[in-house]
Amino acid sequence: GAxxxxxxxRVICKSGTSVKIECRSxxxxxxxxxxxxQFPKQSLMLMATSNxxxxxxxxxxxxxxxxxxxxxxxxxxxxxxxxAHPEDSSFYICSARRRDRGPTDTQYFGPGTRLTVL
Amino acid sequence: xxxxxxxxxxxxxxxxDNSIINxxxxxxxxxxxxxxxxxxxxxxxFIIDIRSNMDKRQGQRVTVLLNKTVKHLSLQxxxxxxxxxxVYFCAEFHGGYQKVTFGxxxxxxxxx
Numbered sequence: 684g685a686x687x688x689x690x691x692x693r694v695i696c697k698s699g700t701s702v703k704i705e706c707r708s709x710x711x712x713x714x715x716x717x718x719x720x721q722f723p724k725q726s727l728m729l730m731a732t733s734n735x736x737x738x739x740x741x742x743x744x745x746x747x748x749x750x751x752x753x754x755x756x757x758x759x760x761x762x763x764x765x766x767a768h769p770e771d772s773s774f775y776i777c778s779a780r781r782r783d784r785g786p787t788d789t790q791y792f793g794p795g796t797r798l799t800v801l
Numbered sequence: 802x803x804x805x806x807x808x809x810x811x812x813x814x815x816x817x818d819n820s821i822i823n824x825x826x827x828x829x830x831x832x833x834x835x836x837x838x839x840x841x842x843x844x845x846x847f848i849i850d851i852r853s854n855m856d857k858r859q860g861q862r863v864t865v866l867l868n869k870t871v872k873h874l875s876l877q878x879x880x881x882x883x884x885x886x887x888v889y890f891c892a893e894f895h896g897g898y899q900k901v902t903f904g905x906x907x908x909x910x911x912x913x
Contacts, residue, residue: 687844689844715899717900717901719903725905725906726890726903726904726905726906727845727890727903728903729900729901729902729903732899732900774842776844776845778844778901780899790847790901791847792837792844792845792846792847793844794843794844795842795843795844797842
Protein backbone atom coordinates (compact mmCIF):
# COMPACT_ATOMS: atom_id res chain seq x y z
CA GLY A 684 0.00 0.00 0.00
CA ALA A 685 0.92 3.64 -0.23
CA UNK A 686 2.93 4.95 2.69
CA UNK A 687 3.35 8.50 3.85
CA UNK A 688 5.90 9.32 6.49
CA UNK A 689 6.44 12.40 8.62
CA UNK A 690 9.52 13.53 10.42
CA UNK A 691 9.87 14.22 13.22
CA UNK A 692 7.03 12.42 14.95
CA ARG A 693 7.36 14.63 17.97
CA VAL A 694 9.14 17.91 18.57
CA ILE A 695 9.43 20.23 21.52
CA CYS A 696 10.84 23.69 20.97
CA LYS A 697 11.19 27.02 22.68
CA SER A 698 8.97 29.94 21.84
CA GLY A 699 10.37 32.02 19.00
CA THR A 700 12.18 29.22 17.24
CA SER A 701 11.28 27.74 13.87
CA VAL A 702 10.40 24.12 13.31
CA LYS A 703 10.47 22.18 10.06
CA ILE A 704 8.26 19.15 9.49
CA GLU A 705 8.83 16.82 6.55
CA CYS A 706 6.21 14.81 4.73
CA ARG A 707 7.31 12.10 2.32
CA SER A 708 5.45 9.72 0.07
CA UNK A 709 7.62 6.64 0.24
CA UNK A 710 6.44 4.46 -2.61
CA UNK A 711 4.45 6.71 -4.90
CA UNK A 712 4.55 10.09 -6.50
CA UNK A 713 2.24 12.68 -5.03
CA UNK A 714 0.75 15.29 -7.28
CA UNK A 715 -0.57 17.21 -4.32
CA UNK A 716 0.15 17.26 -0.62
CA UNK A 717 -2.08 18.67 2.07
CA UNK A 718 -1.26 19.97 5.52
CA UNK A 719 -3.73 19.71 8.36
CA UNK A 720 -3.69 20.85 11.95
CA GLN A 721 -5.57 19.07 14.70
CA PHE A 722 -6.08 20.37 18.21
CA PRO A 723 -6.93 17.92 21.02
CA LYS A 724 -10.34 16.31 20.67
CA GLN A 725 -11.04 18.30 17.54
CA SER A 726 -11.25 17.56 13.89
CA LEU A 727 -8.60 18.01 11.24
CA MET A 728 -8.51 21.47 9.78
CA LEU A 729 -6.97 21.92 6.37
CA MET A 730 -4.22 24.51 6.43
CA ALA A 731 -2.91 24.46 2.90
CA THR A 732 -2.63 22.56 -0.33
CA SER A 733 0.68 22.29 -2.10
CA ASN A 734 1.47 21.18 -5.60
CA UNK A 735 4.94 20.21 -6.66
CA UNK A 736 6.84 23.14 -8.08
CA UNK A 737 4.24 25.78 -7.34
CA UNK A 738 3.18 27.98 -4.45
CA UNK A 739 0.94 26.54 -1.79
CA UNK A 740 -2.70 27.54 -1.54
CA UNK A 741 -3.59 28.49 2.00
CA UNK A 742 -7.00 28.20 3.62
CA UNK A 743 -8.66 31.30 4.93
CA UNK A 744 -7.21 32.40 8.24
CA UNK A 745 -3.91 30.56 7.84
CA UNK A 746 -0.91 32.88 7.74
CA UNK A 747 1.32 31.96 4.84
CA UNK A 748 4.30 33.80 6.34
CA UNK A 749 3.84 31.88 9.56
CA UNK A 750 3.47 28.46 8.00
CA UNK A 751 5.90 28.13 5.13
CA UNK A 752 5.29 25.26 2.77
CA UNK A 753 7.75 23.96 0.24
CA UNK A 754 6.91 21.16 -2.17
CA UNK A 755 10.24 20.62 -3.85
CA UNK A 756 9.61 17.23 -5.39
CA UNK A 757 6.85 14.71 -6.07
CA UNK A 758 7.72 12.87 -2.88
CA UNK A 759 8.54 15.62 -0.38
CA UNK A 760 6.75 18.56 1.14
CA UNK A 761 7.91 20.53 4.15
CA UNK A 762 6.02 22.71 6.59
CA UNK A 763 8.01 25.25 8.56
CA UNK A 764 6.38 26.86 11.55
CA UNK A 765 8.24 30.13 11.90
CA UNK A 766 8.68 31.91 15.22
CA ALA A 767 6.59 29.30 16.96
CA HIS A 768 4.49 30.24 19.97
CA PRO A 769 2.63 28.07 22.49
CA GLU A 770 -0.63 28.53 20.59
CA ASP A 771 1.00 26.77 17.62
CA SER A 772 1.25 23.61 19.69
CA SER A 773 -0.80 21.05 17.83
CA PHE A 774 -0.81 17.80 15.90
CA TYR A 775 0.22 18.45 12.31
CA ILE A 776 -0.77 15.88 9.73
CA CYS A 777 0.08 15.74 6.08
CA SER A 778 -1.57 13.78 3.33
CA ALA A 779 -0.44 12.97 -0.15
CA ARG A 780 -2.60 12.48 -3.19
CA ARG A 781 -1.42 9.70 -5.40
CA ARG A 782 -0.77 10.57 -8.99
CA ASP A 783 -2.23 7.61 -10.76
CA ARG A 784 -5.50 6.88 -9.01
CA GLY A 785 -9.09 8.12 -8.67
CA PRO A 786 -10.37 10.92 -6.48
CA THR A 787 -10.97 9.81 -2.93
CA ASP A 788 -9.10 6.92 -1.44
CA THR A 789 -5.97 8.16 -3.07
CA GLN A 790 -5.28 10.68 -0.33
CA TYR A 791 -2.95 8.91 2.07
CA PHE A 792 -2.30 10.36 5.49
CA GLY A 793 0.93 10.54 7.39
CA PRO A 794 1.23 9.53 11.05
CA GLY A 795 1.32 13.12 12.25
CA THR A 796 3.81 15.31 14.09
CA ARG A 797 3.15 16.45 17.63
CA LEU A 798 4.53 19.97 18.11
CA THR A 799 4.85 21.38 21.59
CA VAL A 800 6.04 24.95 21.97
CA LEU A 801 7.22 25.90 25.43
CA UNK B 802 -20.14 28.21 5.34
CA UNK B 803 -21.17 24.68 4.53
CA UNK B 804 -19.81 21.98 6.77
CA UNK B 805 -19.91 18.37 7.76
CA UNK B 806 -20.85 17.53 11.33
CA UNK B 807 -21.69 14.66 13.64
CA UNK B 808 -24.55 14.11 16.06
CA UNK B 809 -22.80 12.08 18.79
CA UNK B 810 -19.40 12.87 20.22
CA UNK B 811 -19.03 9.49 22.04
CA UNK B 812 -20.51 6.09 21.37
CA UNK B 813 -20.05 3.10 23.66
CA UNK B 814 -20.90 -0.36 22.40
CA UNK B 815 -20.50 -3.88 23.69
CA UNK B 816 -18.00 -6.07 21.93
CA UNK B 817 -19.78 -8.12 19.29
CA ASP B 818 -22.63 -5.67 18.85
CA ASN B 819 -23.12 -3.57 15.76
CA SER B 820 -22.14 0.10 15.82
CA ILE B 821 -23.78 2.91 13.95
CA ILE B 822 -22.04 6.25 13.65
CA ASN B 823 -24.00 9.12 12.15
CA UNK B 824 -23.08 12.25 10.31
CA UNK B 825 -25.06 15.19 8.97
CA UNK B 826 -23.76 17.18 6.07
CA UNK B 827 -24.89 20.37 4.42
CA UNK B 828 -22.96 20.59 1.16
CA UNK B 829 -25.09 18.97 -1.51
CA UNK B 830 -22.38 19.49 -4.09
CA UNK B 831 -19.92 17.02 -2.60
CA UNK B 832 -18.81 14.30 -4.97
CA UNK B 833 -17.87 11.70 -2.40
CA UNK B 834 -18.34 11.09 1.27
CA UNK B 835 -15.63 9.31 3.18
CA UNK B 836 -15.22 7.68 6.55
CA UNK B 837 -11.88 7.77 8.32
CA UNK B 838 -10.72 6.05 11.49
CA UNK B 839 -8.17 7.76 13.68
CA UNK B 840 -6.47 6.00 16.54
CA UNK B 841 -4.89 8.02 19.31
CA UNK B 842 -1.73 9.80 18.20
CA UNK B 843 -1.98 8.60 14.62
CA UNK B 844 -3.09 9.95 11.28
CA UNK B 845 -6.51 9.16 9.79
CA UNK B 846 -6.98 5.84 8.07
CA PHE B 847 -9.34 5.50 5.14
CA ILE B 848 -12.21 3.08 5.81
CA ILE B 849 -14.73 3.42 3.04
CA ASP B 850 -16.20 5.99 0.72
CA ILE B 851 -19.41 6.42 -1.20
CA ARG B 852 -20.11 8.33 -4.35
CA SER B 853 -22.81 10.95 -4.06
CA ASN B 854 -25.03 9.13 -6.57
CA MET B 855 -25.12 5.96 -4.47
CA ASP B 856 -27.08 5.20 -1.33
CA LYS B 857 -25.25 2.20 0.04
CA ARG B 858 -21.84 0.65 -0.13
CA GLN B 859 -20.46 -2.32 1.73
CA GLY B 860 -16.97 -3.22 2.72
CA GLN B 861 -15.50 -5.76 5.07
CA ARG B 862 -17.63 -5.49 8.24
CA VAL B 863 -18.55 -1.93 7.34
CA THR B 864 -21.45 -0.42 5.47
CA VAL B 865 -21.95 3.21 4.58
CA LEU B 866 -25.41 4.56 3.95
CA LEU B 867 -26.14 7.86 2.28
CA ASN B 868 -29.52 9.56 2.49
CA LYS B 869 -29.41 12.60 0.28
CA THR B 870 -32.98 13.58 1.08
CA VAL B 871 -32.10 14.40 4.67
CA LYS B 872 -28.36 14.89 4.05
CA HIS B 873 -27.38 12.10 6.36
CA LEU B 874 -24.48 9.69 6.27
CA SER B 875 -23.90 6.70 8.51
CA LEU B 876 -21.22 4.11 9.10
CA GLN B 877 -22.26 0.71 10.33
CA UNK B 878 -19.68 -1.59 11.83
CA UNK B 879 -20.72 -5.20 12.25
CA UNK B 880 -19.58 -7.29 15.21
CA UNK B 881 -17.62 -4.47 16.77
CA UNK B 882 -14.24 -5.45 18.12
CA UNK B 883 -11.92 -3.78 20.66
CA UNK B 884 -9.64 -2.84 17.78
CA UNK B 885 -12.43 -0.71 16.38
CA UNK B 886 -12.08 1.71 19.29
CA UNK B 887 -11.03 5.02 17.75
CA VAL B 888 -12.39 8.35 16.61
CA TYR B 889 -14.34 8.18 13.39
CA PHE B 890 -14.62 11.12 11.06
CA CYS B 891 -16.92 11.60 8.17
CA ALA B 892 -15.56 13.80 5.46
CA GLU B 893 -16.62 15.15 2.14
CA PHE B 894 -14.66 15.41 -1.04
CA HIS B 895 -15.38 18.10 -3.53
CA GLY B 896 -13.85 17.39 -6.92
CA GLY B 897 -13.80 21.01 -7.94
CA TYR B 898 -11.65 22.02 -5.00
CA GLN B 899 -9.80 18.71 -4.85
CA LYS B 900 -9.78 18.66 -1.10
CA VAL B 901 -11.27 16.77 1.80
CA THR B 902 -13.25 18.55 4.52
CA PHE B 903 -13.54 16.73 7.81
CA GLY B 904 -16.51 16.58 10.16
CA UNK B 905 -16.39 16.81 13.93
CA UNK B 906 -15.69 13.17 14.82
CA UNK B 907 -17.24 10.49 17.03
CA UNK B 908 -15.29 8.52 19.57
CA UNK B 909 -16.20 4.85 19.53
CA UNK B 910 -15.53 2.95 22.74
CA UNK B 911 -15.85 -0.82 22.62
CA UNK B 912 -16.61 -2.45 25.94
CA UNK B 913 -15.04 -5.92 26.22
